[in-house]
Amino acid sequence: MVQLSPETDTASYELNGKYNPDVYKYCAGYQYEDKTIVGFSHTHFSGTGHSDLGDFLIMPTIGALQLNPGTADKPGSGYRSAFSHQNELSQANYYKVKLDDHNILAEMTTTTRVGFHQYTFPKSDQSHIILDLMAGIYNYPDKNVWTYLRVVNDSTVMGFRQTNGWARTRTLYFAMSFNKAFFKHGYKKYDKREVYGGFWGKFNKTENFPEIAGKQIRAYFDFKTEEGEKIKIKFAISPVSMAGAMNNMQTEIPGWDFDKVKNDGQQQWETELHKIEIKGNQETKENFYTSMYHTMINPTIYMDADGQYKGIDQNVHKAEGFTNYTTFSLWDTYRALHPLFNIIEPKRNADMVQSMLAHYEQSPEHMLPIWSNSGNENWCMSGYHSVAVLADAIVKGTVTDSNTANKALDACIATATHRDYEGIGEYMDHGYIPDEKSGVSVSSTLEYAFDDWSIAQLAKKLNRMDVYETFMNRSANYKNVYDPKVGFMRPKLANGEFRKGFDPLTTINEGFIEGNSWNYTLFAPQDPKSLIQLMGGNKRFTRYLDSLFTMNLPDKYFAETEDITRDGIIGNYVHGNEPSHHVAYLYNWTDQPWKTQERIRMILPRMYKPTSDGLGGNDDTGQMSAWYIFSSMGFYPVAPGSDQYSTGSPAVDGATINLDNGKTFTINVKNQSAKNVYVQKMVLNGKPLTGLLISHSDIMNGGEITFYMGSKHR
Amino acid sequence: MVQLSPETDTASYELNGKYNPDVYKYCAGYQYEDKTIVGFSHTHFSGTGHSDLGDFLIMPTIGALQLNPGTADKPGSGYRSAFSHQNELSQANYYKVKLDDHNILAEMTTTTRVGFHQYTFPKSDQSHIILDLMAGIYNYPDKNVWTYLRVVNDSTVMGFRQTNGWARTRTLYFAMSFNKAFFKHGYKKYDKREVYGGFWGKFNKTENFPEIAGKQIRAYFDFKTEEGEKIKIKFAISPVSMAGAMNNMQTEIPGWDFDKVKNDGQQQWETELHKIEIKGNQETKENFYTSMYHTMINPTIYMDADGQYKGIDQNVHKAEGFTNYTTFSLWDTYRALHPLFNIIEPKRNADMVQSMLAHYEQSPEHMLPIWSNSGNENWCMSGYHSVAVLADAIVKGTVTDSNTANKALDACIATATHRDYEGIGEYMDHGYIPDEKSGVSVSSTLEYAFDDWSIAQLAKKLNRMDVYETFMNRSANYKNVYDPKVGFMRPKLANGEFRKGFDPLTTINEGFIEGNSWNYTLFAPQDPKSLIQLMGGNKRFTRYLDSLFTMNLPDKYFAETEDITRDGIIGNYVHGNEPSHHVAYLYNWTDQPWKTQERIRMILPRMYKPTSDGLGGNDDTGQMSAWYIFSSMGFYPVAPGSDQYSTGSPAVDGATINLDNGKTFTINVKNQSAKNVYVQKMVLNGKPLTGLLISHSDIMNGGEITFYMGSKHR
Incomplete structure (x- = not known):
């Protein structure tokens, strides 16, 4: 606090x-x-x-x-x-x-x-x-x-x-x-x-x-x-x-x-810092534990030693059975910070879930937090990403109490159907937010669709299948703002036509928040397969990703970005802001997953340095650092709300996760170096890993995974 | 509330x-x-x-x-x-x-x-x-x-x-x-x-x-x-x-x-209004019960139904065993309002005592309230008259608990020795407040001296005789600002000389607050006998009082007065403000007590009318009205802290005080009229009353007093 x-x-x-x-x-x-x-x-x-x-x-x-x-x-x-x-x-x-x-x-x-x-x-x-x-x-x-x-x-x-x-x-x-x-x-x-x-x-x-x-x-x-x-x-x-x-x-x-x-x-x-023990050189250790430190500063406790706190309703409440938190920068942190907590800080994350539910109950608008600051709501940024935090924590078993879980789902539904909030009503009616309604209609449509998918996952876990169906349907809404003619997500009018004039590189007035269409078009982490189909299939999609990382973004476009350093961008890939944090992992759904490994190892040293200006953008209360921790260990939660992690390319020489449940999950890394960034094979608990996913239970049950690295992709 | x-x-x-x-x-x-x-x-x-x-x-x-x-x-x-x-x-x-x-x-x-x-x-x-x-x-x-x-x-x-x-x-x-x-x-x-x-x-x-x-x-x-x-x-x-x-x-x-x-x-x-039942004509009843109503509006409860309240220290407290009050306009109300409460509202007054003690305990300045508004201190007016309220309540047996009483005395001492407050330090050193120190040095000296006397009475009641001695000595300090050469209280310099230049009629810049020297010179209600001596004895004192009520105050002096109507003044006697509320009763200590009776019956109809502008000055949260209630029943608490009341001239045709202890005290009035304002004799419980005082216990034990009235003074 x-x-x-x-x-x-x-x-x-x-x-x-x-x-x-x-x-x-x-x-x-x-x-x-x-x-x-x-x-x-x-x-x-x-x-x-x-x-x-x-x-x-x-x-x-x-x-x-x-x-x-x-x-x-x-x-x-x-x-x-x-x-x-x-x-x-x-x-x-x-x-x-x-x-x-x-x-x-x-x-x-x-x-x-x-x-x-x-x-x-x-x-x-x-x-x-x-x-x-x-x-x-x-x-x-x-x-x-x-x-x-x-x-x-x-x-x-x-x-x-x-x-x-x-x-x-x-x-x-x-x-x-x-x-x-x-x-x-x-x-x-x-x-x-x-x-x-x-x-x-x-x-x-x-x-x-x-x-x-x-x-x-x-x-x-x-x-x-x-x-x-x-x-x-x-x-x-x-x-x-x-x-x-x-x-x-x-x-x-x-x-x-x-x-x-x-x-x-x-x-x-x-x-706390020993919850993950890594092997690696000094620079890697400095980066890693700096990141660990960063992930543990926010959210912050907002409660007296006697359990009393001021709620968003301006009344004093007593937290019964949980520790109340604030400082929820959720547009950022639902992506990797809260998923990281589900591994190394499940108790704190469960408290955060309770805090969000208390916020919901006390909220005059009857909504889950958007950006909670000192027990106040400042409505900063878009989406209703609390739902992804709740879904992720419950799907992964961090929160198991059935009453809490059902209350959480009710809160998610109430929030996601709050018609007056940022175009939700129009989104529900049209399947997208018309451009007339909002200056960030496209990014909000994409974010809502993802959030809806996470609500569906939570509903499925609770066997509330009608809710699951409703929100699975909504989760496909990202398709509604994709213009196959130009190959990008773009602003759509209420009449169903796309708005005239469009520049996929610009961040300003094109329907997106803190990102351009080039980056945001890739925002369907809940359904990469369908996204790839939508965007023309494997070959075109891979080429799109390649271009993103390698194109030369003119300075005038960079000038429009917010909160990031000039180094916080690779080609047109923006890592200093969050909307693309899953993007490097999307190659895993193409026939070139080795490019995920390559990109991760390109991003890590460029965006994270053990210097006073070492980050490529705002840490955003730990999200940037949580990306580092996951990615440097070789896996990442592409879609919070799922219990699966996508594998990448570990940059540490090994890691042991000391779980609160007394078990350990060990990551062995063989032959890793700045050149040996390609995964040759992965062995999970003695068995070769087929595919590119590991599950949350693989980690929480304890065990080990071994990455065999090499200088050539397989 | x-x-x-x-x-x-x-x-x-x-x-x-x-x-x-x-x-x-x-x-x-x-x-x-x-x-x-x-x-x-x-x-x-x-x-x-x-x-x-x-x-x-x-x-x-x-x-x-x-x-x-x-x-x-x-x-x-x-x-x-x-x-x-x-x-x-x-x-x-x-x-x-x-x-x-x-x-x-x-x-x-x-x-x-x-x-x-x-x-x-x-x-x-x-x-x-x-x-x-x-x-x-x-x-x-x-x-x-x-x-x-x-x-x-x-x-x-x-x-x-x-x-x-x-x-x-x-x-x-x-x-x-x-x-x-x-x-x-x-x-x-x-x-x-x-x-x-x-x-x-x-x-x-x-x-x-x-x-x-x-x-x-x-x-x-x-x-x-x-x-x-x-x-x-x-x-x-x-x-x-x-x-x-x-x-x-x-x-x-x-x-x-x-x-x-x-x-x-x-x-x-x-x-509540039936606590006193009077006989009288319609106008008298309207005046009387309007006054009763006025005395019951302030002070106000400042506490939730669950006992919680915000203290002057800005923290939330719980009132244990009492009801917390605020709106203490004490410069006004110590005179007659709280004494009235000791008769008809002892439970409320005991709660007010507890509220004042809580205020003292929570006060950053460690002082009893001066003017408490919504649990805040606004320091309005002069003196430290809480002490008189506490002393009066304890001396009269409204508060009997010995712990509370001793705590009250400690609070009185702490307040009265708070050297940084309004010249108290100088007052303690010099026996008066030097004019250099304060613009209201004379009235404050007089008020402190009275308050000190009430502290002494409390100390005597508790048998803390060292405190009694100290404060009895201080209570004579009023004499130190009396200039026998001019026959008035007046500003005195630190060197012991009176300030040059002096107008006893002016209210501005003469060392007094809301009153001139003519009125304030009479302010030693704790010791009228000595005051009379100080001012030249019975004859000169009586002449002084007569002049006060009959002189013609030039308009320019009236213009300086505050909070009173033009009718709120009789000669130079100001009833619309409080410092002279005891003055009409001072004749009782001379050889012409019938003039008290005469003046009271002059003041009552002129200062209290059953009309929308019926009061001769601000009601001051009930003090003006409490004066009416007492005086119209025929007695008045000249010196709160004493258990004695001075008798005057009843304007009602009879009254019954229904006490909370189940007893009644009846005031019979024989032959009273606008002309028959002089008391011929008084009979208390069947025995002729010798002297002009009745005691609090006479009232609280139940019984009756009969006033026999006539048109000629005895």
Whole structure:
């Protein structure tokens, strides 16, 4: 729930009254090339495009009090400090940096709901801890709706911050404890308008007053420090109340032993990261475990230690029998992240399923989550991909309770028949979304068709065959937007005619979201066989795929893509966004499956590097990384909702998956190298594998698969 | 908790960017001379000067939808409607009015936490219920911090309104049920800035969408009605949550029987109003029971049916063993309202004591309430008069539990020694507040001295004699601001000299709040004997009192007074504000006690009339009315914290106080008339009363007192 980490800057959505294109740059608040750190805040997304959060920024300083952050180009203009990467150490559950301007060593670690700061000060009579309640990522005027701060005693502070942003109506509460009494504290309020009414003028509210409220507040706490003295701060957060935050703190970190908290947390990380043990060279290991780390940051817990959480209905609920999660970037994560969880984190994924069902029950719109942020729905991106997560978890046996499964199917049906949402009504009537109805009619039609197929799989599992039939029929709807004349999916009008004028390379105004028709035309992972037929058969389809990977995309088209680096594209194949994540595996349904192996091994080193700019696009809360983990082990869940994985070409020299059920699934890789990317044969539990699929139960029952690799395709 | 009533208008604090002098006019939202009703909202103060509230305004209309209220001078310019007093009926727990513009009969009644509306519509295809979340009393830009509304189903709506006003950080939640499904609903949002982030644009949010959030929202719910069809609305509020509001509704009004709710509530009012049964003419009865009604509106319950409430620390608490109250206008009400409660509402007053102690425990400043509004502290007015309420309740035996009593004394001491608050530190050091420290140094010194005396009485009761000594010493501090050279209390500098220049008639900048030195010099109700000595003895003091009541106050001085009508002043005696409420009784300590009797009978008919503008000043949440009740029965609590009442001159022809303990105290009045205002003798339980005091136990033990009246003083 808490993601305590440094921020080098934030960008406002507006700059001088206009949209600021830099706003996305700071979606997580940290840019490696920046030279200053502005502070350490407690909530961050991991690799989202759009952003929010950055709550409760803390900064230690010495000398004359400066409550403004200042700017990076003017040293000394504010509380921020220069730093260098030489003095920086970043580990799972531990971050350390020297703040050069203040000669302060900053260290931090966490538990689930509490950030633990440790600042080693020089000798100073003017040592400050600044708590900036104005700071935030993706900021703009009126983002802060209200903030409140209460100094309970000389070492305890509580408060909350209410924002209106990507999470529309969101309040995050906190409780903050110092290991040493501050001798003075104060505030500055930057609100344009003072509070009307009330006789607060009786007090000197700027110094040593116990409370303050308003929209724009910065606070400070003053200490006198000896050389090397450590000021420690426990900072707990809660979506429910200040009392909830304090209870979280007392439950998770009763004492002041920083090293113990750090070590305990790192031990937990060790356990999680050891769920897959690989063989490989250093670069492969760095890539692999960086990816593993990335897959474990989001979704995030959104619940107090006592089980209470704020629901999307703005009421406080108690999670009975599950841990409540938020931060569901489902357009991205249904593809490989949640399938990965079904293997290595089934308990967490089952909790996420319960969280989605609770969201559904509490949702004013009676829909499963689209993009859940801090218990709010922001409706970001398209499709209703929760259904694929639910179907995948139930089909694969992660969730077995029959009541839950049937409730899940009901929620899927309700969501998928919500006629008012993004053209669903028209989709149900026409079998596709007419172009008149939506600017992303084609990609939504394709995504709905896939989602419908996953609902059908869930219905089949539950033996609700009428539902199965309905949604299997709907799952073929992708065919309705395919124009055989041009060989692409394209916008179709309500009258059944395709819209005039069409450029399959452009991303803008052609009926697709974050992708062009060249990529999206391949989006029928539920039925590659039929797609190949639809697109002219094996030969034409293979040629289409080849072209995708090898064509030269003019710069003007690249400029239209979002969220990806120039390296995030191979030919016209976009890996930096998600819609094509299954595409390299489609060769498996042609007569040239070795090209899947070749492409995977082309994509892996180009899109994933162990450097500060190593990813070819946003990690999107773990989806990019989950693709890496699957693909580097040699298989991938092309169609979540199915219990089958398509094999590819392992890039590791071996892997052991330590399953929660006590079993292990071992991947042996013989003779793999940068050249030996082709699978010569595969042996599953001693028997040669016929075909290119392995099943979920093959993995979960334990056993081993051996890939024999070579430099020539078979 | 709910105060559902009509509003004829509201005034904004600002008008065209400047302060609007009309803002106080609408402190309760209703002005008798107004010709239009703008709607019916659920929270109102009773007779405060400053204001707030006016939450959740509902208005029924027909015809073309108008979401703006319009203005009174332009008929048809908005949803407001003309009405006339002929078509208006106002009773305890029932209000009825014909809305002429819409041909709708509006009726309303309540339970503790639920407003029950009943609107009788004409036949119309366009019948609307408007819910204006922007409306409020004492409004201005940014008053609304946030509002949220959720349409749960076609007859249930929930939401909240968060404001920043006289209550700085306040959220009121609601749950609303209709007796008939609306066929359509919608919103209009008037926010200047749209929400950033989020893909809400996917929806048509203005019609039939289930939720909306923002700062400035109006909603409507549409019906088709037959001639005479009743649309009923149950509207529950909660300081805690929407779920709490819904539970309040289900607990208090499970069904739809409007008449039953009305009758049940009126039966409760009957019981309460019968706590004192008087004899007298019609005008006296109207005055008396209007006053009784006024004393029972505030303080208000601030707690859900399940005992949960939001504390001043912004956390949710559960009231264990008491009912939590707010709306404590203590500068006013410690004088006679809470003393009256000790006689006729001891259970409620004991709950208020517990509520004040909870406030103290939850207060960031660790102080008892000064002016508690919706569980917020607004610090309005001076003194720390909670202590007098606590002392009075404990000394008089309303609260008997020793733990509570000692906790109360501790809270009193903590509050009275809070050096940072309004000159308390200087007061403790100097024995008075130096003029340099405070603009109201004299009145605060006088009020602190009285409050200190009440703390001493409490300490004596608890046999904590060191505390008694300390605070008895402090209680004489009033003497320190008396200048014998001029014969008035006046501002004193830190060096012990009186400030140069002084006008005892002016209210502005002379060291007093809401009163001039002429009135405030008499403020030592704890020790009239010593005050008389201080002011030159019996003869000079009596002459002073006579002058006060008979002098001709120039208009320029009247213009400086606040919150009172021109009739609210007799000579220079200001009854429309509170500091002189004990003054008429001070003659009892001179050799001319008959002048107390004379003055009381002069004040009563001049300050209290059974007309729409009948009070000589703000009722101040019941204090003005409590003065009426006591004085018209012939006695008054000159010094709360003492168990003695001073006798005056009864204006009723008899009264029976029906005590909660089952006993009755009867006041017989012989031969009373507008001329026969002088007490000839008093007989208490068959024995002639010697002296001018009766004790609280005389009343609470039951019995009778007989006043024999005559036209000549004795």
